Amino acid sequence: MAPKPKNQVALAPSTPKELKDTLWKAADKLRGSMDASQYKDVVLGLVFLKYVSDAFEERREAIRAELDGEAETYIAETLEDVDEYLGNGVFWVAPEARWSYIADHAKGIAASATDDAKSAGDLIDAAMRILATDNASLEGTLPTMYGRDNVDQRRLGELVDLFNSARFTGAGASKARDLLGEVYEYFLDKFAKAEGKRGGEFYTPPVLVRTLVEILEPHHGRVYDPCCGSGGMFVQAEKFLARHNEDPTNIAVYGQELNERTWRLAKMNLAIHGIDSQGLGSRWGDTFARDIHPDITADFVLANPPFNIKDWARSEDDARWKYGVPPVRNANYAWMQHIISKLKVQGEAAVVMANGTMSSSAGGEDDIRRAMLDDDVVSCVLAMPSNLFRSVSIPVCVWFFSKDKSPGSRGSNDRRNQVLFIDASEMGYMIDRVERTLSDQDIKLIANTFRAWRGRESAIGGYSDIPGFCKSATFTDITTAGRVLTPGRYVGLPETAHDSETIGDRIARLKKDLTEALDESSQLDKIVRKQLEAIHQ
Known part of the structure; x- marks a missing residue:
């Protein structure tokens, strides 16, 4: 031996x-x-x-x-x-x-x-x-x-x-x-860091995924990702349930992945986290060429599609192109339309996209964006900071979609014909010379802004526009801006005419206020629980 x-x-x-x-x-x-x-x-x-x-x-x-x-x-x-x-x-x-x-x-x-x-x-x-x-x-x-x-x-x-x-x-x-x-x-x-740009194809930074999950709050139902990589979206959704002491079987995951090796990683990753991976199908495959879940509609879609794909399985008569046929040399708007087609009426989606999608007019993309806005399926556009992806320094944005923004199970505020713009491009801090991340308080501030805008019970406080950070824009505002959806165009500059508070100071103050509100909420929760126990006794 x-x-x-x-x-x-x-x-x-x-x-x-x-x-x-x-x-x-x-x-x-x-x-x-x-x-x-x-x-x-x-x-x-x-x-x-x-x-x-x-x-x-x-x-x-x-x-x-x-x-x-x-x-x-x-x-x-x-x-x-x-x-x-x-x-x-x-x-x-x-x-x-x-x-x-x-x-x-x-x-x-x-x-x-x-x-x-x-x-x-x-x-x-x-x-x-x-x-x-x-x-x-x-x-x-x-x-x-x-x-x-x-x-x-x-x-x-x-x-x-x-x-x-x-x-x-x-x-x-x-x-x-x-x-x-x-x-x-x-x-x-x-491995993602070691492989550089190639690593980004199978791995989305957890801090970005967690931000999306905290905004959508997938407490139950079907969670779908058409380009699931190694399964990080599903893992973070399960962790969200764990943080709320809820049964992880409250959600069922469905996904698809083109790359064989990455698909295998996803299956193993889900198994390690105790998540049923049968929703990933029996093999890898191209979502555009053959959707393996043609009859599935989802409560939540979380996705980070590969940006600006030039060679993709495009068919002009595809039923998914409700808002217009995507250009031959770019699949960005194909991903977004596919994802919208997968949503239930009360479903919500979060899609990481290249910043160019907010303003591009190439190949008729501006017409597709106009049609999506006219159908009122865009609920929020979030500008993220640069350097979140270690291998790519450019910033990204996140599109949020919802087929029904009227008062209901997903929020008490009527947000029809409105879009929330959040500019988080200056938030976070550098881990080292090439990679940025968001703090827990950054994530809470971004998520709470969306929740308050939508009118959810989980929100701390109510919503109000904050110059330099967030703005609830009407369709009139958006039409006036040429239907360009860059958040900075709507949120404007922070108010500095009457005080010396910079946007950085303002964000720090907002985070402090939110932390104090959360602490107060926690204390009140303890008091209520104690009173309930006294009643039972």
Whole structure:
């Protein structure tokens, strides 16, 4: 048996941050032997395999505890009952697909010179195939390239050993799923940064996704993403429910992804976060060429489509082009029309777009924008700051759509024939020289502005226009501006004629006021709960 690494104990981190950093450094050793995209698949596949095995063993021990005192033969039979696992949201993991089996045999094989010995990669490939065969939702999902010649088997064996020794559980109250979910997201972020512009195709910065989710508030219903990348929109929607102590099964996710490798990442990402991934279909595919959800309408759509696609599956007689046929060399308005077509009457959508979409007239895009405004489906346009995407410094905007802005379940204010403009282009702070992010208070201010405008119960305070930041514009205002939807054109400049407060100071003050209001709301909530408890007593 191969000796254990001398530093194995030191490589067993005790905190999530140490775990993520240590595993990243170890996984990075594989980089030199393969290209970045394959390297990503290898490492994230291992993270997934460790997750399903840990979750399986956790459920196995729970079954054993539940049957304490029963006959050993009955316990043994129940432990091998597939339904005991699948019925509890846990994948069935056959003996030869379990992490313990791979770790034990990989060590022994490393020291073996027999011709029939399998490499660590062969063991992992076999485990992936077994998992996919035994669990229908994983069919065609898992990577099987570990045994190939371009994968350094010695380094792969070291990585397996490190994953085996690291403490994925035991970090306070964190469970394997939560911690491994953190590791997976951390790795996705690292890979996106490592791959530069290519990384943006599968990964949207979490701070941007969270902003969209906090605005739409997807408490229940269908959540759809036609270009879902690695599934970040769905993960943040599930986290929104978790923050509100709500059942994650309140939402059902549906999506589509063109790139095969990215689709596999999404399926694994959702599985790690305990989200049913069957809504992503049985394989990857082009949303424009063949929509795999033609009959699905959604309560919420969250999307970050690839910008300015020049080569796309365009058909002039497509029923989705309600507002006009998109130009041949740009799919931006095709994405937006497809998304609008997917909305229920009471549904809402948030779509990240290139800033040019707010004012472009090329290829008849201004006519499409005019038709969308005339149909009153645009509810808000949000200008975001630059540098949110590490690989692209240009700023982006977010379009929000709603087919019904009258008073109802999505808000008590009548916002028909109005559009909310929010200019958040100066918000946030730089993490380093090339990447910007938003603070929690930034996100709360933006989200609360929309909620208050719409008249939702979750809003803190009422809505009012704030020069330099937000403006509820009428269609008369928009028509006067030539139907250009750049927020800066409507919100204007901050009021500085009568005071010396800059827009930065104003935003800081608004954030402070909102924080104080939230704190007051929390205190009132505690008082109400205490009074209710007194009534019951």
